[in-house]
Amino acid sequence: MKGLSLVEAGYRYPSATAPAVQGVSLQVAPGEVVLLTGPTGCGKSTLLRLACGLLQRHGQGGVLGRVGLDGQDPATLAPRVRVGRVGFVGQEPADQLVAGTVADELAFAMESAGQSGAEIDAALGPLLASVGLDLAFDRDPRTLSGGQTQRLVVAAALSAGAGVLVADEPIAQLDPRGATDLLAGLRTLARDRQLAVLLVEHRLEACWPFLDRVVVMDAGRLVADEARRDIVPGHPLLGTLRGLGLTVPGVLDLADRWGLAEAEVAGRLRTAPGRGEVTGEKAVAAEAAAAGRGEEAAAADRPVRVRAEGLRFSYGDDVVLGGIDLCLRAGERVALLGGNGAGKSTLLGLIEGRLRGRLSVHGRVVGVPQDPDLALFQPSVRDELAHGPLEAGHADVAGTVAWAAGALSLDPLLDRPPHALSRGQRLRVAVAGALSCRPDLLLLDEPTSGQDHDQVERMMRALTAALVEGLLLFATHDVDLALRHATRVLVLHRGRLVADGPPRTVLASLPASLPIVVPPLAALCLDAGRAPATAAELAAAVSRGPRPAGGPP
Amino acid sequence: MIDPRTRLFLVTAVGVLAICLEQPGALGALVLATLLPLAVLRVPGVWWRRGVIGVLTIVWSTVLSQGLFYAEQPRVALVELGPLVLWREGVRWGLVQSLRFVAVSLAGLGLAVSTSPDRLYAAMLRLRVPFGLALMATTALRMVPAVGQELWTVRRARAARGRPAWRRAPWRWLALEVGLLRPVVARAWRRAHALAESLDARGFDPLAPRAVRRPLRMGALDGGIVVGVGLVTATVVALRVLYLLYVGEVLYVPALRGVYGFVRGWL
Amino acid sequence: MLLSLLLLACADDAAPTSAAAPTGELVFVRDGVLLPRADAGPQGQPTSGDRVLVETPWTPGADVAVGRLHDIAPVKPECVPLFTVDLGDVSRLVAMGGEAPDTALAFSPDGRWLAVGSYRGEVLVVDAWSGAVVARQTLSEATVKQVAWAPDGSWLAVSEQSPDAFVRVLDPGTLGERWSLRLADIVEQSLPPDGEDLYGIYTLPAGFGLSPLADGSLLVVAGHSWAVDGVRRNRFQVLRLTDGGAIAARWPDAPASATFLNPAVSEDERFVALSVGFSADGDPPADLPVGGMQLLSLPDLKPVAAATAEPLEPWFHEARLWAGLAVSGASQRVLMGFGDGRLQLRDLAGQLVAARDTGAPILAGEVPIHVGIGWGALHAGQALVVTSPTRIPWGAAAPDLRPPSAHPAENSLQVLDAADGALAWSWSGDHSLQGLTISPDGDEAIVAAGARSADERRDLFGALVFDLGPGPAGGAERLRTTCSTEGPALFTHAATADGRIALVEAPEPTGTGGQRGAYRVTVFR
Structure with a gap:
């Protein structure tokens, strides 16, 4: 049987009492793109590694059931054979590079498979083209962008002719444009090369258009396996997804909540109450008000935190920022948008003082690095939160810790070691650690990167409440996040500031050439002249549908 | 291009020489020699600048601290600034230690930036280095620049949130x-894990023979380098061993007195 | 002298014909003047710095004209450095606070060359007028112990302290080896203990007291004092080597468990006197005059006489003789100056002729004080001794005890009649005196001013040059000139018949960890 098949498959980690995954039966046929999703810790990654044989070879635990790659157990295949059957792609593209040139990177799997030099050389060009890359063979892969690297890694994983691709959150580190390009590439490969693709991802919205099937896992078992085209408003899977805390694509979600077809959502948004005015939901109200004129005028009286005129920065001859004028004030929540390499991190670095530049910054600046783990260096969450106030000699350290922990819902975790926490929790600890310093400027670099959307959402809401007088500046390529949590948006493109203003105004008129993608629901809201909000919020505000809104508020 | 096996050999030779040499002058020459391949590699200017600043910082801080706090006897004051005395023996010792560190670091860095992990792997396995060791070594080397960057980020993140003063709370500090x-360790572990998975998934089998698109080939240049550097290294090691036997009162050959003097004065 | 006067006269005649104006001034040195070559005309001996030495007698206060220059002569002559030879860095040794760096110096018999051997093992032959290096060689892992010229200047003998203790006879122009003898084969080999050991180098075998004899043979003491498994041992033997390195005579027949340092050869080369000491564990050999002197005949190295002295109880438990030893065939005397301060003159049979308590202990209030006799010489019927600074005797020494007053004989050069020991004259100063050199023509005695004495003045480092000729009885009038060095001058010095003096100086610790001065040789005139 061609493609990937799992029959009653499962895996028990050596120290665990119960299997992490059990009773999974699943088939991915050639040409099919299947999404495997589920809440954090449900066993998705374990299943993926089981599917490609990684766990069988290197895990010490017990394998249950059967796994078949084109009908054969990957555990019994010699590596040189296996590499021609299945390819694996992980989350962080840069960590998966094994070679020093693009050609060597692509050739590695073919070399493992025992192909001759001539065969390999002949295959290199078509391989690159198949993932839509046009690169010099001798280029160092470490100089590529995140999107390019991930595509190269995909091509490298498939170069030995694998018919199955297993990918673990391959778009986690990519900007929306990069993610779309990669997924579209996979879709094309599946069609053209009859590739079977099994994908783990929780950014459902981004993947949705490219999928054939959606498989949902919870607590180590499959709970749903549906063809994507069958999932229309009213499908029970949508309720299941919401029940597991997963984000359903916005328009579909709203259509489901309103009991409409997806195509009818736009019209309803235009006619429903709340258009152009403050809607009932509190969070939406605050954001809409912040974006409105009244508050903008008030903000002009607030103290200036960052001011720059013609700010430039370059690494050698490489100009990263070219002439940026900026004035950021206390009380603002500023989203810094732009694709990979637009200069967002550099601007943050300049404000934080990591880099030297001609700009004035007033007040205490605390930044959370892109990888929040790098800001966690204390043995416990409590120590992490106490570090700032203790070193600054604050009088009420315990009070500050309690406040910061409360703001980011960390109270139950205070005595845990930070590095033992989940990814979302670690981000919240890092942000709470920064918050406990009572900064005048809080800088976040790509807080959504590698994060559960839900987690980020909760954290941003907490920050909005905690940082009333402070300036929050966050770099992101998640437009939704900017729309919903920023009072102001700065758009950087190739080191230049190309837009600066209230999120709705800015995002409604973004040039299409920018690698920034406005999510469909937000785009519809903007078209309808209303504040972008989640489907849940919109449904709660305009609960006119036949079906009551489900899922968490 | 120099074969990766030759590069490994060079790094090993630098390590051995750094141990065998004790004179600041000889170690300085070794550092200069390790700079040579880095110059050939056309490392970008910004790295040179950082490197020079880093090297100077390491050397200067080691020399200064050793120079100020040298407590062994005999010692000779080099500079006396009131109660502060910079001891010549301390400066010398600091110089020796830091130059050793710099030489080995530069050699490792040169290998890390110039040689891709797969080539290194191939080289190490051809040299019959066990798979696990080869993987560890490659991963470690590959991570040198990234870990440096991360350590810097961590320090920045800490600095932004305040740092304990050394005087006020030495233990906390x-x-x-x-x-x-x-x-940094946690991140490095995850990175190593990702690399290992990637290698495995791409059919890397330490035990099976594998085809090579660009086979490792030792050219005349490689031969020349290996023989030349090997001779120098072997000579230095032999001289050091002879010297140690002499000062350890194990073996003394009157005819080798010139050699002993050379080792004491120049190596 | 006549010739130089003649030359002087010629120069005077020639002076008016020279168009150029005088460019320098006259520097009055002993028995001559130094002046720029341009002002001197064709006369004089060229020296370093484009100067010439014109030997001419002058009297204080007289208007002296030489070449195109003339000036009023001063009361005392100056002692001018001609050149220096840098000997490298010994600050580590100085910081260890031990002995001064062993250094060897010898002018060639004709005064043209100076041979230098350094603590760092370097052997140099330099032009003794200009300082230009003629030949240079480094003996690895060795300290040069002694250098000595053949009587005709045809070879240079070098002895070392090293695991091998070679005695080498070299060609002076190239330092190429003519022959060598490994003394470690006689007195055993040993290796340097840990490099940090204060006395590390001194426990290696060495060739002491190199003395070339008129017949072309070479006298040397092969010596070795070291420890084997914690037990201290001595191996010493006196050897006379033929030109070619064969052993022509030896004493005793087998290396003895005693030390024979500072052998003194009589001016007529009929005798050699050895100071016999003991620095090993166990009992000293009963057949040797330990703490005294052994006299041997030359060239056969047969025992002629021996003498010891009783320990000066209660202050001293043994008698010690170091470099205060001399023998003279012409005067028929052996001079023995002991570390406790006693001075003895004996005849060649070893019988006591005269004894003086020169520096022997006296009481300063309750505290005994003494001075030791460091160096001695017999010359032209005179006995010369150099005494040390005031000390507390060993038997009364205590950590905090300092001499309450100076011993009357401290830091002095004393000159006595060798026949009966009567004091002819003496000179004493503030500084510790180091070494005693009699110039080859016998006119001058040179004593170095070394480690600081009681006061803090530093301007007396260098050498004191005394007139030994018939003349005034007072010591002050005998001091002809003072040659100044920057750091303390060591006991090693050398002189030529024409009045040049070579001094070695070493850096001096400043007390706060630093050092002043340098390790170098300076040749003065």
């Missing part, structure tokens, strides 16, 4: 300095 390694 020390504990924090150690704690700073925590995230």
Whole structure:
């Protein structure tokens, strides 16, 4: 049987009492793109590694059931054979590079498979083209962008002719444009090369258009396996997804909540109450008000935190920022948008003082690095939160810790070691650690990167409440996040500031050439002249549908 | 291009020489020699600048601290500034230690930036280095620049949130300095894991023969380098061993007195 | 002298014909003047710095004209450095606070060359007028112990302290080896203990007291004092080597468990006197005059006489003789100056002729004080001794005890009649005196001013030059000139018949960890 098949498959980690995954039966046929999703810790990654044989070879635990790659157990295949059957792609593209040139990177799997030099050389060009890359063979892969690297890694994983691709959150580190390009590439490969693709991802919205099937896992078992085209408003899977805390694509979600077809959502948004005015939901109200004129005028009286005129920065001859004028004030929540390499991190670095530049910054600046783990260096969450106030000699350290922990819902975790926490929790600890310093400027670099959307959402809401007088500046390529949590948006493109203003105004008129993608629901809201909000919020505000809104508020 | 096996050999030779040499002048020459391949590699200017600043910082801080706090006898004051005395023997010792460190670091860095992990793998396996060791070594080398960058980020993140003054709370300061390694180690572990998975998934089999698109080939240049550097290294090692036998009162050959003097004065 | 006067006269005649104006001034040195070559005309001996030495007698206060220059002569002559030879860095040794760096110096018999051997093992032959290096060689892992010229200047003998203790006879122009003898084969080999050991180098075998004899043979003491498994041992033997390195005579027949340092050869080369000491564990050999002197005949190295002295109880438990030893065939005397301060003159049979308590202990209030006799010489019927600074005797020494007053004989050069020991004259100063050199023509005695004495003045480092000729009885009038060095001058010095003096100086610790001065040789005139 061609493609990937799992029959009653499962895996028990050596120290665990119960299997992490059990009773999974699943088939991915050639040409099919299947999404495997589920809440954090449900066993998705374990299943993926089981599917490609990684766990069988290197895990010490017990394998249950059967796994078949084109009908054969990957555990019994010699590596040189296996590499021609299945390819694996992980989350962080840069960590998966094994070679020093693009050609060597692509050739590695073919070399493992025992192909001759001539065969390999002949295959290199078509391989690159198949993932839509046009690169010099001798280029160092470490100089590529995140999107390019991930595509190269995909091509490298498939170069030995694998018919199955297993990918673990391959778009986690990519900007929306990069993610779309990669997924579209996979879709094309599946069609053209009859590739079977099994994908783990929780950014459902981004993947949705490219999928054939959606498989949902919870607590180590499959709970749903549906063809994507069958999932229309009213499908029970949508309720299941919401029940597991997963984000359903916005328009579909709203259509489901309103009991409409997806195509009818736009019209309803235009006619429903709340258009152009403050809607009932509190969070939406605050954001809409912040974006409105009244508050903008008030903000002009607030103290200036960052001011720059013609700010430039370059690494050698490489100009990263070219002439940026900026004035950021206390009380603002500023989203810094732009694709990979637009200069967002550099601007943050300049404000934080990591880099030297001609700009004035007033007040205490605390930044959370892109990888929040790098800001966690204390043995416990409590120590992490106490570090700032203790070193600054604050009088009420315990009070500050309690406040910061409360703001980011960390109270139950205070005595845990930070590095033992989940990814979302670690981000919240890092942000709470920064918050406990009572900064005048809080800088976040790509807080959504590698994060559960839900987690980020909760954290941003907490920050909005905690940082009333402070300036929050966050770099992101998640437009939704900017729309919903920023009072102001700065758009950087190739080191230049190309837009600066209230999120709705800015995002409604973004040039299409920018690698920034406005999510469909937000785009519809903007078209309808209303504040972008989640489907849940919109449904709660305009609960006119036949079906009551489900899922968490 | 130099074969990766030759590069490994060069790094090993630098390590051996750094141990065998004790004179600042000889170690300085070794550092200069390790700079040579880096110059050939056309490392970008910004790295040179950082490198020079880094090297100077290491050397200067080691020399200064050793020079100020040298307590062994005999010692000779080099500079006397009131109660502060810079001891010549301390300066010398600091110079020796830091130059050793710099030479080995530069050689490792040169290997890390110039040689891709797969080529290194191939080289190490051809040299019959066990798979596990080869993987560890390659991963470690590959991570040198990234870990450096991360350590810097961690220090920045800590600095932004305040750092304990060394004077006020030495133990807290020390504990924090150690704690700073925590995230870097955690991150390095994850990175190593990702690389290992990637290699495995691409059919890397340490035990099976594998085809090579660009086979490792030792050219005349490689031969020349291996023979030349090998001879120099072997000579230095032999001289050091002879010298140690002499000062250890194990073996003394009157005819080798010139050699002993050379080792004491120049190596 | 006549010739130089003649030359002087010629120069005077020639002076008016020279168009150029005088460019320098006259520097009055002993028995001559130094002046720029341009002002001197064709006369004089060229020296370093484009100067010439014109030997001419002058009297204080007289208007002296030489070449195109003339000036009023001063009361005392100056002692001018001609050149220096840098000997490298010994600050580590100085910082260890031990002995001064062993250094060897010898002018060639004709005064043209100076041979230098350094603590760092370097052997140099330099032009003794200009300082230009003629030949240079480094003996690895060795300290040069002694250098000595053949009587005709045809070879240079070098002895070392090293695991091998070679005695080498070299060609002076190239330092190429003519022959060598490994003394470690006689007195055993040993290796340097840990490099940090204060006395590390001194426990290696060495060739002491190199003395070339008129017949072309070479006298040397092969010596070795070291420890084997914690037990201290001595091996010493006196050897006379033929030109070619064969052993022509030896004493005793087998290396003895005693030390024979500072052998003194009589001016007529009929005798050699050895100071016999003991620095090993166990009992000293009963057949040797330990703490005294052994006299041997030359060239056969047969025992002629021996003498010891009783320990000066209660202050001293043994008698010690170091470099205060001399023998003279012409005067028929052996001079023995002991470390406790006693001075003895004996005849060649070893019988006591005269004894003086020169520096022997006296009481300063309750505290005994003494001075030791460091160096001695017999010359032209005179006995010369150099005494040390005031000390507390060993038997009364205590950590905080300092001499309450100076011993009357401290830091002095004393000159006595060798026949009966009567004091002819003496000179004493503030500084510790180091070494005693009699110039080859016998006119001058040179004593170095070394480690600081009681006061803090530093301007007396260098050498004191005394007139030994018939003349005034007072010591002050005998001091002809003072040659100044920057750091303390060591006991090793050398002189030529024409009045040049070579001094070695070493850096001096400043007390706060630093050092002043340098390790170098300076040749003065």
